[in-house]
Amino acid sequence: MAGIRSAKLKRLNNAPQCRDPEITRSQILDAAEEEFARHGFKASRTEAIAARTGVTKAMIYYYFQSKEGLYRVVLERCATTILPTLEQMNLEQLPPQQALEQFVRQLLLHTSNNPNLPRIMFLEAIQNKGKYYRDTANLFSKLIAILERGIAAGSFRPLDSRHTAVNILGTCVFYFGALDNIKHLWPSKQMLSQEMLEQHSQEALNFILAGVRAQ
């Protein structure tokens, strides 16, 4: 995510101030996302975000008023980036099985490209009890709708659509949250390498499709 959004940014790591507000603001957001995704809101340090950005703490308050203001913007940005892609897919018009497969593939791709996203959401839920989070992307609603269509059509087994939606999302993102507690299972691999991400995606997809299929 940081990678994509930093595309147009020019300031080098230790370069002096360049006085382009859009660039600075965007760089602070990227740095903050990294910091918040690792430590959560409370344990994150404005000093660390500033240092990562290459500016001083004062800039955070100039652009975002407070540490909390910055956190809100970061979280909002995280929750909404998957939206446009998902809307374009017109999942309602596909048969349930295909819709589910496309949904899961897209979710896995998106989290693979933005491993900060699951982490920041876990931390938000656990530490802040979801205080700052709104499901603006309506991820669950979309998934639940697909599941219910599938049950009605008889292509999915009778299941609780809400619990199953949670279990499906969990299967996609647990890997990223638990990364550093499970990496010892693959002593010679990088957990975020292309190879491992593809394996996880394939296995997660197989597991999910088998988990909901009728019979």
Place this chain on the structure above:
Amino acid sequence: MAGIRSAKLKRLNNAPQCRDPEITRSQILDAAEEEFARHGFKASRTEAIAARTGVTKAMIYYYFQSKEGLYRVVLERCATTILPTLEQMNLEQLPPQQALEQFVRQLLLHTSNNPNLPRIMFLEAIQNKGKYYRDTANLFSKLIAILERGIAAGSFRPLDSRHTAVNILGTCVFYFGALDNIKHLWPSKQMLSQEMLEQHSQEALNFILAGVRAQ
């Protein structure tokens, strides 16, 4: 977990010091588990742990030398409580399908009774990169062994046993980590109520068994 372990403890919330070291030590541990499970190591406050226990901060340093020392003991205790039960079950002697079902049932029961456990493990992985965690319970080894027996016997579909072990554990515990981000899906329910825990357990079990079954 706190509930079980507090059974023999006598000190009331605001009672004065009772000068029983075993009781005090145990109470600090219970309070620390709650605090660490909510905030993680860095963002937890010794003052809060002390207040929750009904003693002063100084006691933490008297019994555990440092905040980090306390965290280590809490984590170790969390990781090992499921061990005895799991060993008693002699899963190696059951057919793979039954072994898996028993394993998952026990894991779901254990996390339902100790919802702090998944939280503290998520926070440890994300914030500390697993620095303080060792898989002393060998949870994954046991699960992987069951899966490989099942593949060999033809009762499970061909699957990657390590990735699938991760996906199974994820299905069991994601619910607890994401609790406060998904509670809006059940506006009228308490996520940790008996009713909801039973629903989650049932749906997770069905999802997992269907997810690995041959054909």
Place this chain on the structure above:
DNA sequence: GTCTATATAAAGATAGAC
């Protein structure tokens, strides 16, 4: 074994110069 008081360090936030 427990408490009070305090030393020391770290972090959020702001004022004012450039």
Place this chain on the structure above:
DNA sequence: GTCTATCTTTATATAGAC
């Protein structure tokens, strides 16, 4: 728009009385 310097609060940790 950015920085330096500083205020204030909050935390970890310890010394010493009881």
